[in-house]
Amino acid sequence: MNNESKIRRWLDERYNLSLIEHFAEEKKVPHFRGSFWYYFGGVSLFLFIVQVVTGILLLMYYQPGAQTAYESVRFIVTKVQFGWLIRSIHSWSANLMILSVIIHMFSVYFTKAFRRPRELTWFSGFLLLALSLTFGFSGYLLPWNTLSYFATKVGTEIVGVLPVIGKPIMEVLRNGSDVTTATLTRFYGLHVAVLPAIFTVVLGVHLLFIQVQGISEPESWKDLPESKKNHIPFFPNFVLRDVLLWLIVLNVLAILAVYFPWELGHKADPFAPAPMGIRPEWYFLFMFQSLKFFPAKILSMDGEVLGISLFGVAGLFWFLVPFWDSKTPKGARNKVINYIGIGVVLYIIVLTVIGAR
Ligand code: HEM
Numbered sequence: 199m200n201n202e203s204k205i206r207r208w209l210d211e212r213y214n215l216s217l218i219e220h221f222a223e224e225k226k227v228p229h230f231r232g233s234f235w236y237y238f239g240g241v242s243l244f245l246f247i248v249q250v251v252t253g254i255l256l257l258m259y260y261q262p263g264a265q266t267a268y269e270s271v272r273f274i275v276t277k278v279q280f281g282w283l284i285r286s287i288h289s290w291s292a293n294l295m296i297l298s299v300i301i302h303m304f305s306v307y308f309t310k311a312f313r314r315p316r317e318l319t320w321f322s323g324f325l326l327l328a329l330s331l332t333f334g335f336s337g338y339l340l341p342w343n344t345l346s347y348f349a350t351k352v353g354t355e356i357v358g359v360l361p362v363i364g365k366p367i368m369e370v371l372r373n374g375s376d377v378t379t380a381t382l383t384r385f386y387g388l389h390v391a392v393l394p395a396i397f398t399v400v401l402g403v404h405l406l407f408i409q410v411q412g413i414s415e416p417e418s419w420k421d422l423p424e425s426k427k428n429h430i431p432f433f434p435n436f437v438l439r440d441v442l443l444w445l446i447v448l449n450v451l452a453i454l455a456v457y458f459p460w461e462l463g464h465k466a467d468p469f470a471p472a473p474m475g476i477r478p479e480w481y482f483l484f485m486f487q488s489l490k491f492f493p494a495k496i497l498s499m500d501g502e503v504l505g506i507s508l509f510g511v512a513g514l515f516w517f518l519v520p521f522w523d524s525k526t527p528k529g530a531r532n533k534v535i536n537y538i539g540i541g542v543v544l545y546i547i548v549l550t551v552i553g554a555r
Pocket of ligand 1: 235236237238239240242243246299302303306311312316319320321322323324325326327330401404408412413414415
């Protein structure tokens with residue numbers, strides 16, 4: 199018996215490996231024309247792993263604090279071997295991850311994979327999106343440069359306009375009444391400890407639900423006999439396709455990070471006036487731009503407060519889609535969902551483009 203089979207037998211006696219093998223052999227994934235969209239969950243997972251690995255490396259040198267945050271990032275990008283590359287990959291991968299999560303969410307929406315029995319997979323996914331956005335918002339401040347400082351000031355100010363709850367939330371976020379190094383310390387703690395811990399647990403639950411229920415079949419298969427449905431084995435076929443796509447994403451990431459290294463900009467000066475045209479990261483731009491279009495007063499209500507409340511209600515509706523979708527009258531069900539989805543996608547794209555100009 200060679201060494202490999204000895205190790206195998208040793209493990210098998212203790213952990214019943216054949217059970218896992220059997221599970222992997224049995225597991226099948228639907229294969230049809232639109233199944234390309236199934237791969238974005240896996241791409242999001244890959245980019246999250248990249249974030250964890252590069253984030254840990256950055257943590258070896260980063261120091262939060264008024265006199266150290268910007269300086270330590272400058273040290274990373276100028277003095278540490280390959281530090282510029284790691285920082286560039288971390289920043290690009292953060293943006294690609296959020297893009298991939300958004301694409302994944304819309305594919306799940308349009309393939310109606312949120313329907314019974316996958317309501318909880320949708321809810322846990324929604325939470326992952328919210329956590330990803332919070333990751334982005336908290337990480338943005340850490341280099342303590344002009345752009346990140348003022349964008350955080352504006353971003354937290356927006357929350358502060360809400361009546362009653364606005365100001366306390368803003369003060370909790372800022373760790374005081376203004377954006378200071380106390381805010382930096384809070385965002386740092388959130389970014390490197392609290393968020394990774396919560397994210398990992400929610401991600402584990404999300405993946406567990408998917409393992410238990412399997413990936414959903416397309417709607418068009420509803421009335422098809424089993425013999426007409428096309429499946430591919432999860433292992434090795436689906437996994438190999440996943441890995442191939444991960445390699446392509448890794449290459450895209452490398453090209454972006456090397457040819458468009460992430461800029462550091464100038465150190466934040468809290469006493470300087472805010473530079474012109476301060477705007478948030480692209481994924482918040484559609485909301486930011488919408489608020490700009492709102493008139494100062496609508497009837498007797500503050501326009502901004504109304505705008506933020508409307509986004510809150512819209513977000514709640516989106517979160518609860520597995521419930522209201524099933525209440526749509528029969529026949530009209532798919533169309534209504536599709537029209538709403540197309541409207542939301544167009545709205546986000548158009549306002550993001552206007553906001554980016
Ligand atoms: C970092 C964030 C996320 C990761 C890593 C992730 C990962 C995955 C993976 C690997 C799958 C299986 C393959 C696939 O169907 O694509 C999946 C399925 C699923 N995800 Fe996510 N996901 C994330 C965010 C989200 C979001 C934001 C939503 C929706 C709000 C969501 C809802 C779902 C649903 C309902 C399924 C089941 C799809 C089906 O059975 O066809 N996920 N996710």
